[in-house]
Amino acid sequence: MGSRLETCKESKHFKLKQVTEGVYAAISIGGTGSLSNAAIIDLGDETLVVDTFLSIEAGRDLQAAAVQLTGRPVSYVFNTHWHSDHTFGNQVFAPTAQIISTSQTREIMATVVKERVKQHLSEPAAIYQAIDEVREKMELETDDKLKKEREWEIGSDLAYMKTLPELELTLPAVTFEQQLTIHGSKRKVELISYGGGHTQSDAFAYLPEERIAVMGDLVLEGHHPVMRYANPQEWLQILDRVEALGVDTIVPGHGEVCTLEALHQVRHYLHDVTALVEQALQTGRSIEDIQVPEAYRGWYFTGDFPANLQRLYKLKST
Ligand SMILES: [Zn+2]
DSSP, X not given: OHHHHHHSOOOSSEEEEEEETTEEEEEEOTTSSOOSOEEEEEOSSSEEEEOOXXXXXXXXXXXXXXXHHHSSOOOEEEOSSSOHHHHTTHHHHTTTOEEEEEHHHHHHIIIIIHHHHHHHHHOHHHHHHHHHHHHHHHHHOOSHHHHHHHHHHHHHHHHHHHHGGGOOOOOOSEEXXXXXXEEOSSOXXXXXEOOOSSSSSOEEEEETTTTEEEOGGXXXXXXXXXXXXXXXXXXXXXXXXXXXXXXXXXXXSSSSOEEHHHHHHHHHHHHHHHHHXXXXXHHTOOGGGOOOOGGGTTOBOTTHXXXXXXXXXXXXXX
């Protein structure tokens, strides 16, 4: 089976990593239309794909990899949450696959996301202008890591703009609330939601025999957790319950395949940024003066740090 991975055609959007026999992580390559990670799971008689990337082109590469690695079309696609970098490749899989999410995730895609896509289609100039602004900042940036992050942002934004005219927002057809189990001939996968932490509704795929979890954006590795829509208290409770399952290996929403250590780091991060905002509120200091703590300075998604502070500030002061 290792040879299947070796002979699998390479994609510019992701690199494939075998997590265990029949379970593969598609790890995003920066600045491309993938933007997030995905996973391919061989159930024995059927194939499950977890998350579908941002661009249609990246989604097509993911589908091709799934077919090559498992020798059959994809039967199931699971969206961990509604964010575009986890769902906009859905349409590629629709002809052969049932698309699955929580009912709330589907509802948000059918309303909020649909409206947003419509708005983007009607005003593409605004997005191109935002991209130009990022490019200006990128050109002035003297820090190599921050410069690279800006470049990646531009690359992914342009990939999105290329996808937009072709996008057929493809909603999940099968929904669940807390848990849905897929019983394959070779392995069982539990799709589990403990509510919303990163978004209003987050779910993950758990392989109980192998103790592998494909976590969506509930766990990121080497990236700032994205808190724009977060409920940090709920998020921490979800992480506790995930840890209690006995997970060994994690495919994170962004970053490399990792262990529970990454989950612990997300927990520390949520505590640390919350404490920083509380301190600022108590001392009357502006959150704009808060620097990224030393421990997280090597992480990507640096632009999310101020956004995370703002989200917490809003939650704490209302
Ligand atoms: Zn997300």
